Amino acid sequence: MGELLAGLIDVELQSGSTETLTRQLYDRLRATILTGALPPGHRLPSSRELARQLGVSRNTVSFVVDQLVMEGYLDVAQGRRPTVAAAANAGLAAGRPISRGEPRALRTSRWAERLRKADWPFASEGRPKPLAPAHADARAFPHDIWARCLRRAARHALTGMAAVNRASLQAALLRHLVEHRGVRAEARQIIVMPSAQASIELIARVLLNAGDIAWLESPGYGGARAALEAAGAAVRGVALDRSGLAFKGRRDQPRLIFVTPSHQHPTGRLMPVHRRQELLTLADEVGAAIIEDDYDSEFHYDGRPVAALQGLDDTGRVFYVGTFSKSTFADIRSGYAIVPPNLVDVFETAQRHSGQIVPAPMQDALAEFIDDGHFAAHIRKMTRIYRARRDRLVQALGAAAGDHLRIEPPAGGMQLLAHLDPHHDDRDVSARLAEAGVTARPLSRHFTGAITGQGLFLGFAAWNEQEIDTAAAVIGRVLRELAVSSGARKRRRKA
Ligand SMILES: Cc1ncc(COP(=O)(O)O)c(C=O)c1O
Incomplete structure (x- = not known):
């Protein structure tokens, strides 16, 4: 018993510590097993003996031993003293102590390797400095009004399984988008997502198989390239002219076309209606879907804003994507997409599968913010x-x-x-x-x-x-x- 306890007695418990004696004993005993100081098969003293040696109550020892038995570090046979379980440090048995030495680095996927490249979209630029693009001025946001909306929404008791997409926000957003962007949809076609980026990712995953061709404006939005590639698409850059995407004469047939027709990203060019009609015709001919990313269309300065491409589409192939991160402030982490009526069910299921669900109080607060006119006033x-x-x-x-x-x-x-x-x-x-x-x-x-x-x-x-x-x-x-x-x-x- 003496030499066994000698291994244990590093287990010096401190009565003045902020950690309870139970917690201290548990941590030390577990560490002693993991580092091999107590090897598999080693028999512990009785709880009475341990309690005496350590100067703690028998209850404390019994509690810790029971816990370690439950977690599989110790075995107990009926009426016998606990022994260190063989599997508790299988690594040790194989000559590889679990908690010693340099851990071997994990291999990451090819996708993660791309994310590490410094010039890949969303590689950190650190704290935003002037003149970082894509940032709204959060300093001018009516935070007090927003806090009131959030507080009221948080108080609503939610019963049962909340809808993924809250009807309150779908209705408020639809009214806003019909009035300001000329979209045509039913409220149920709006899916609420944590960002435009998340919407693009989900749409790509729902529509594309590996190797499918996707067209992207070149120059274009890198976030879309990243999302399309992550879905396995063969992304092809399509050059621009003054009217945006210049696809005449191309022979490859896309499954998906990503465009930013309101303010082309990054040139800011507007796609006039004749090009929009040509694009819709082409997409219809080849059976392609279109993602219309309307990310910052709320802010238009010269002349009237051109209505969304989605409102011109009679064939149900335009997926309209919008975000609150430009119209309010980036950290709000909420956006939305309008999907065709026949795909509403699969998108809701996809949202649940991917966990891309905006918290219900956030959705209700946004609905109130829009309905009470604060959103439109902020945009003005x-x-x-x-x-x-x-x-x-x-x-x-x-x-x-x-x-x-x-x-x-x-x-x-x-x-x-x-x-x-x-x-x-x-x-x-x-x-x-x-x-x-x-x-x-x-x-x-x-x-x-x-x-x-x-x-x-x-x-x-x-x-x-x-x-x-x-x-x-x-x-x-x-x-x-x-x-x-x-x-x-x-x-x-x-x-
Ligand atoms: C063209 C474009 N689309 C989408 C987004 C992303 O918006 P969110 O922050 O909602 O993902 C950005 C952000 O920079 C953007 O520039």
């Missing part, structure tokens, strides 16, 4: 603010870097594209700007296939006038420095 207010910021950025960039950039001012949205001369490497420019405290996404990252342009993708929505002016001045300075050093390199080569 932010449209004024964002329009002024767009104008400010266009003007500040023109003044600070007009010789180096060709700006494509968008009619709406939250960001703009500034084209660089082709001799620039936009990744290099972007890296220099990051060092100087300015976020500017390189355009080249947005191509699928051939890279046919260099530019900077810049957000104006989340940044005030001072931040915009300062960032524009930094962009001007960095581009001038780069021009000087590339001029010097050329002169050296000539000499």
